[in-house]
Amino acid sequence: MAFDLERPFKFSETSVRQCLPSQLKPKPPVSELGFGTQFTDHMLRVEYDVDKGGWQSPLIVPLEPLTLHPAAKGLHYALQLFEGMKAYRGVDGRIRVFRPDLNMARMNNSALRISLPQFDGEELLKCIKKLVSLDREWVPISETASLYIRPTLVATDPVLGVNAPSSALLYVILSPVGPYFQTMKALTLLAEPNYVRAWPGGSGSTKVGANYGPTIYVQSVAKEVGAHQILWLFGENHAVTEAGAMNVFCVFINDKGRIELSTPPLNGLILPGVTRASILDLAREWNEFDVSERFLTMSDIVKLRSENRLLEFFGSGTAVLVNPVERLIYNNQVIDIPTMDQPDPIFLRLLRTLTDIQYGRLKHPWAEEID
Amino acid sequence: MAFDLERPFKFSETSVRQCLPSQLKPKPPVSELGFGTQFTDHMLRVEYDVDKGGWQSPLIVPLEPLTLHPAAKGLHYALQLFEGMKAYRGVDGRIRVFRPDLNMARMNNSALRISLPQFDGEELLKCIKKLVSLDREWVPISETASLYIRPTLVATDPVLGVNAPSSALLYVILSPVGPYFQTMKALTLLAEPNYVRAWPGGSGSTKVGANYGPTIYVQSVAKEVGAHQILWLFGENHAVTEAGAMNVFCVFINDKGRIELSTPPLNGLILPGVTRASILDLAREWNEFDVSERFLTMSDIVKLRSENRLLEFFGSGTAVLVNPVERLIYNNQVIDIPTMDQPDPIFLRLLRTLTDIQYGRLKHPWAEEID
Numbered sequence: 001m002a003f004d005l006e007r008p009f010k011f012s013e014t015s016v017r018q019c020l021p022s023q024l025k026p027k028p029p030v031s032e033l034g035f036g037t038q039f040t041d042h043m044l045r046v047e048y049d050v051d052k053g054g055w056q057s058p059l060i061v062p063l064e065p066l067t068l069h070p071a072a073k074g075l076h077y078a079l080q081l082f083e084g085m086k087a088y089r090g091v092d093g094r095i096r097v098f099r100p101d102l103n104m105a106r107m108n109n110s111a112l113r114i115s116l117p118q119f120d121g122e123e124l125l126k127c128i129k130k131l132v133s134l135d136r137e138w139v140p141i142s143e144t145a146s147l148y149i150r151p152t153l154v155a156t157d158p159v160l161g162v163n164a165p166s167s168a169l170l171y172v173i174l175s176p177v178g179p180y181f182q183t184m185k186a187l188t189l190l191a192e193p194n195y196v197r198a199w200p201g202g203s204g205s206t207k208v209g210a211n212y213g214p215t216i217y218v219q220s221v222a223k224e225v226g227a228h229q230i231l232w233l234f235g236e237n238h239a240v241t242e243a244g245a246m247n248v249f250c251v252f253i254n255d256k257g258r259i260e261l262s263t264p265p266l267n268g269l270i271l272p273g274v275t276r277a278s279i280l281d282l283a284r285e286w287n288e289f290d291v292s293e294r295f296l297t298m299s300d301i302v303k304l305r306s307e308n309r310l311l312e313f314f315g316s317g318t319a320v321l322v323n324p325v326e327r328l329i330y331n332n333q334v335i336d337i338p339t340m341d342q343p344d345p346i347f348l349r350l351l352r353t354l355t356d357i358q359y360g361r362l363k364h365p366w367a368e369e370i371d
Numbered sequence: 372m373a374f375d376l377e378r379p380f381k382f383s384e385t386s387v388r389q390c391l392p393s394q395l396k397p398k399p400p401v402s403e404l405g406f407g408t409q410f411t412d413h414m415l416r417v418e419y420d421v422d423k424g425g426w427q428s429p430l431i432v433p434l435e436p437l438t439l440h441p442a443a444k445g446l447h448y449a450l451q452l453f454e455g456m457k458a459y460r461g462v463d464g465r466i467r468v469f470r471p472d473l474n475m476a477r478m479n480n481s482a483l484r485i486s487l488p489q490f491d492g493e494e495l496l497k498c499i500k501k502l503v504s505l506d507r508e509w510v511p512i513s514e515t516a517s518l519y520i521r522p523t524l525v526a527t528d529p530v531l532g533v534n535a536p537s538s539a540l541l542y543v544i545l546s547p548v549g550p551y552f553q554t555m556k557a558l559t560l561l562a563e564p565n566y567v568r569a570w571p572g573g574s575g576s577t578k579v580g581a582n583y584g585p586t587i588y589v590q591s592v593a594k595e596v597g598a599h600q601i602l603w604l605f606g607e608n609h610a611v612t613e614a615g616a617m618n619v620f621c622v623f624i625n626d627k628g629r630i631e632l633s634t635p636p637l638n639g640l641i642l643p644g645v646t647r648a649s650i651l652d653l654a655r656e657w658n659e660f661d662v663s664e665r666f667l668t669m670s671d672i673v674k675l676r677s678e679n680r681l682l683e684f685f686g687s688g689t690a691v692l693v694n695p696v697e698r699l700i701y702n703n704q705v706i707d708i709p710t711m712d713q714p715d716p717i718f719l720r721l722l723r724t725l726t727d728i729q730y731g732r733l734k735h736p737w738a739e740e741i742d
Contacts (some may be wrong), residue, residue: 001450007452014403019702034532035532036442036530036531036532037530037531039441039442043441059395062582063441063721064441064445065439065440065441066438066439066441066443067436067437067438068436068437068439069436069437070410070414070434070435070436070523070542070544071407071410071521071533071544071546072375074446075437075445075446075451075523075525075580076451076453076523076580076583077580077583077584078449078451078579078580078581078582078583078584078585079587080447080449080584081418081445082447112588113585114584114585114587114588115584115587117589117590140442148531150442150531151449152441152446152447154446158408158409158410159407160406160407160408160519160521160546161405161406161407162583162586162590162615163587163590164587164591164614171439171441173442175442175531176628193572194572195573196570196571196572196573199565199567199570199573200567201564201565201566202566202567202570202585203585208449208584208585209446209447209448209449209580209581210449210580210581210582210584210585211449211581212447212448212449212533213448213450213451213485213486213579213580213581214484214485214573214574214579215533216448216450216485216486216533216534216580217483217484217485217486217732219533219534220486220535240462244533245533318616320604365725370523
């Protein structure tokens with residue numbers, strides 16, 4: 001491999017070039033935050049160049065445009081990956097990130113799959129914490145908003161051959177965000193078997209750009225029938241896999257007459273979401289209902305609904321956290337799901353517990369404080 | 372759709388800002404040309420911005436770095452596509468491009484699939500011809516080299532939501548190239564069923580970046596066993612689909628005892644190659660052997676070989692044109708193919724005919740002269 005870690009990068013080498021006070025941008029009011037439309041004052045940059053021995057020293061600099069050769073491989077062959085994390089300002093005023101080690105591990109898995117250089121995740125995490133600390137005034141004072149952290153890695157070498165890049169740029173930008181969907185509302189999903197998000201032997205279990213671009217056209221198909229997102233199916237039996245860019249969960253009465261919380265297993269088609277893992281961990285710790293990782297088919301869903309055994313359906317992800325689903329459209333039929341009618345819904349309990357941890361209302365080792 | 376052609380762009384609006392004579396770079400000798408490592412003096416840029424009404428006027432400018440916001444969607448979600456074309460300097464000194472209308476049509480198909488704005492292909496082609504004409508001294512004086520033309524379209528709007536972009540940049544760069552593989556030699560391919568290039572309901576029939584990046588890791592698997600490229604298979608019966616980034620052709624004695632030239636059909640998994648289409652057109656015009664578009668499985672290949680009915684195997688594409696294959700590795704077994712042992716191989720006749728057209732030795736409507 002071209003990407004032995006000849007030269008790793010270390011947080012201790014980081015140089016910081018701060019904005020002048022006159023360059024600092026005004027912070028937007030929480031009520032005006034969208035998703036990923038505004039960015040903070042600084043960014044992190046780490047260059048990789050085989051000709052210079054590998055990774056170069058990290059730089060924290062004022063947010064600035066990238067200057068790329070028009071032949072840069074990242075613009076032609078989707079040699080690019082990203083991560084999504086958030087920093088939360090707790091009720092105690094302290095800033096926390098949520099299980100960032102999982103993002104670092106996943107980012108390295110994505111890098112391997114898309115032929116970009118790997119790195120020491122602990123060192124990148126220290127750099128990210130430093131960046132967030134420098135732009136800490138951008139972390140919204142709000143229990144529904146947060147500072148979205150977007151690490152990105154993209155190939156930069158200006159060579160048109162379809163092969164592994166010899167140079168790349170890792171960068172991190174920060175964006176104060178409100179809820180991903182403008183108002184927290186239950187979603188309608190279109191289960192559309194004619195488009196497929198991921199395939200065995202593909203890259204569906206990593207967070208590479210290539211998994212996202214081709215889905216946007218399909219979103220427009222969903223919009224045409226009044227749905228918010230696509231429910232991605234796989235295989236002849238229409239197994240449920242993901243929704244939009246979220247993992248999915250279903251709550252139902254299983255054949256043993258017990259309540260079961262279920263999500264698809266990590267078989268290579270499913271993104272290993274940090275929120276997904278945390279939901280499974282919490283639910284197993286509670287030990288109050290069955291928890292499973294298995295595929296449900298659309299036939300299973302239809303049957304459960306017809307027998308009044310389908311209780312809840314929801315998506316999860318860093319951007320949305322937990323988002324209820326109240327309706328599926330499948331084969332031109334509407335399947336209403338009583339997610340919002342449950343007296344004590346599991347999705348809401350999970351949402352509350354996760355936000356309690358993230359906003360410091362509940363002390364938990366998953367929440368790491370930033371100095 | 373956001374991308375009605377509110378405002379198309381037209382060649383007649385093109386502005387040209389030429390390099391100063393002192394900025395012109397020296398042209399490399401033909402013997403030192405690689406593939407896509409050197410670029411000419413000028414580039415074409417056309418911006419698209421919903422807020423400005425759609426497409427802006429084309430600009431031909433000195434080759435310059437792109438300045439992109441680090442949140443530009445093209446760097447995160449593989450909202451990008453490209454084309455590959457070539458300009459050839461003929462034996463008569465005139466410069467020609469080969470069936471460029473097919474590239475323009477495919478580029479618009481790619482744009483639709485990856486949610487980028489469509490455009491009038493005839494207008495873009497006029498702009499490209501103007502660009503090539505301006506940099507005509509870069510078209511190598513050689514019957515094995517050419518000027519590779521790389522149109523690219525990438526989303527530029529700095530918004531992290533996974534949805535259709537409101538701004539994009541179409542640009543074209545030019546690179547003098549030698550043969551794609553350093554020496555024209557017969558290839559060894561690894562038929563590897565554990566990785567998949569494309570699937571039904573995906574984007575495999577369009578030229579979007581997302582189809583290329585994830586294949587590079589798999590190339591390294593091929594290299595490990597001494598193969599040059601991957602032979603992409605699909606389905607439980609291991610149907611042969613493509614090789615590396617090439618279409619594939621097989622020549623064999625069919626069940627009727629006749630020679631047959633066969634390539635996979637355009638069922639959504641296969642890139643509709645311009646060279647592929649031209650090979651089919653030529654072979655059908657010759658009408659000397661059977662020509663088919665159908666899938667062959669690896670079992671078919673093994674059986675044909677064991678019965679001494681397998682004659683030739685080759686890849687096709689704009690970069691390689693026609694490249695013979697002499698060996699497949701499949702299930703740890705080697706399948707030798709006598710492509711190079713045929714007395715009058717079809718691949719070579721096709722290669723000669725195509726290059727005769729491209730280099731002006733044979734007058735043909737597929738070759739369009741550039742003034």
